Amino acid sequence: MDQPKIAAKRPAVMELKAGKYAYCTCGQSENQPFCDGRHAGSAFRPQVFEMAEDKTVAVCQCKHSKGAPFCDGTHAGLD
Numbered sequence: 001m002d003q004p005k006i007a008a009k010r011p012a013v014m015e016l017k018a019g020k021y022a023y024c025t026c027g028q029s030e031n032q033p034f035c036d037g038r039h040a041g042s043a044f045r046p047q048v049f050e051m052a053e054d055k056t057v058a059v060c061q062c063k064h065s066k067g068a069p070f071c072d073g074t075h076a077g078l079d
């Protein structure tokens with residue numbers, strides 16, 4: 001399987017309102033960390049997740065977190 005593109009080696013820290021979001025897993029989106037449809041034609045699909053409440057979170061942009069869509073620190077060890 002193709003590797004995702006590393007959009008950035010740092011998380012996007014942002015306050016998300018309660019609701020549903022589509023996390024970009026391919027790394028090609030120009031609306032990081034969210035899907036903008038650029039995965040089309042690849043095996044990647046956005047990861048839909050839901051926030052139960054308004055909360056400040058660190059959303060993974062390196063696309064290698066084991067806890068996606070959230071940053072787990074994996075970006076620090078990427079080449």
Ligand code: FES
Binds near residue numbers: 008010011063076
């Ligand atoms: Fe991906 Fe931190 S930005 S693990």
